[in-house]
Amino acid sequence: MVPFQEESAETQQQFESVATKAGEDVKNALDGLKRGDFEQAWPLIQQYALPAIQIILLVIVAYMVAKFVSRIVSTPIRRRVDETLGKFVGKVAYYGIMISVLVSVMGRFGFQVTSFAAILAAAGFAIGMAFQGTLGNFASGIMLLVFRPFKVGDVVNAAGVTAKVNEIDLFTTIFDTPDNRRIIVPNSSITAGTIENISHHQERRVDVAVGCDYGADLRETREVLNSAAESLQDKMVEGDGRGYQVVLGGLGDSAVNWTVRFWTTADEFWGVKEELTEAVKNRLDQAGIGIPFPQMDIHVNNVG
Template sequence: MVQVDTPTPVPPAADTPVPPPTGAPPSAGPVDPESLINEKAGTLARDVGRAAEGLIEGDLSPVRALLAEYAIPAIAALLVLIVGYFAANFLSRIISTPIRKRVDETLGRFAARLVFYGVMIGTILGVLGMFGIDVASFAAVIAAAGFAIGLAFQGTLSNFASGVLLLVFRPFKVGDMVSAAGVMGKVHEIDLFVTTFDTPDNRRIIVPNSSVTGGTIENVTHHVHRRVEVAVGVRYDASLDATRAALTEAAESMMPKMIRGEGRGYQVVLVQLGASSVDWMVRLWTHRDDFFAVKDGLTAAVKNHLDEAGIGIPFPQLDVHIDGKLG
């Protein structure tokens, strides 16, 4: 009887990688961006170390390999970034110029910024792909960062949303005289986060967009024509006809600045019988650019014509009756 010795299998060394069994599916788990970046950084550090050792030993092949693997892609990436920057500027001008001329200056600025940053983000993602970085693996990180930023900058995001509403619905535009958020002034700039006003006394006020949209907005110069109103009270002993004639002459003295037709012109209206005076209202229409000058002139004309007609403007009066039994 012959005995055959079966060889005992030798286990692989600890540092020898064990290949996966045949037919086993490869691992397809999500790639951690941080580990991917660390891996790339470690590989670069090792290659730089080999190149340094080669220089010391007089061997230039590691240096050439390092340049071929990293320097050329880095130069190509830099060129892509430069081309992307100029392309973003060019496209933003091409798209925003017609909008500024035909639609609105503020909407044109918004379109220019949107196109510029969109092209630059696409360029940066393309550069990352050139270095073998899977951009899709950053989706979870970007989502988590966006959620954290949203919590930290709730007020800023509210201003951003309000800025988008101002640009879309356009309740006012640059150059309009607007009263909003307790501020009266000419709109200097509408940004995505703030709106800048210049007041009549030459102060610049910057208001968050959420404050602008959170209250009533009065666009004073939206319409071409505005109505000037001057209220005045006269003595009770003044004739109604004489008063109306004097106020009519005052209104007609502003004829060169008055808008007539289309229901415009002027009105002299008896408003009420007040406690100390008979109250009148003089109204007339003028161009919005002449509003303050016409109001000043009409107020002066009302006073002068009443004085010429001998019609006084009374002070508030009280009649006091003293009972003789007191004391």
């Protein structure tokens, strides 16, 4: 017989022994009362009734204390961290106190508390092994709720998904994509990789890259790109390190590479990116500056 079964059988025997003895004592006391003999009833009251009253009072007090502690523990977490996590921590505190009282009551009745604790430990280990993946998601959920790398409403890139966060649970996180698809991702998959919070900051930089003809004048090209950026002045974020910038990126195989960098609010990012791209193309066309296709020179040598 394995240790877990031995402990379980021993505890069951203790329950049966206590119940049998109590039943016999009650039967004898009732028989004595029928005969008018109260001497047998008084020891029974001392042995069972008074401890039972004490236990009932203990359970009532423990219940009140458990509810109070649960509320004290959960309220700050619910207000400052997360509603779901606060409720869970409160329940853990409540049931922890009540189980401790149960074990104490069993000890007062003569049960071997160590046997009961061993059963709980073995059961907990078995459950932990069976739900290993689920517990991993749960632990990751607590990390997300406590450290808050993102919140509901943020647009993030995590676990191969780029979408808006709809809900953060203890086991999963729910995303809504721009094309209105709902994606449910296990929390362990999110915390196992890199999390990019795209909408964390209020301001973002739009980068529009463009390649221009080698024959175009560099100064003229820069002025044209400057005018394209200035056409969106009303949507630009001013300040230190903000505004816009036209950068000569390098000399490519087929074109001179430029980048127009433009700071705007996060809410207007995609709209500004489209408008700036359109403005760059139109201004270059008006100035007669071409955007060349990739080119390759082929030299053919006749041999023989």
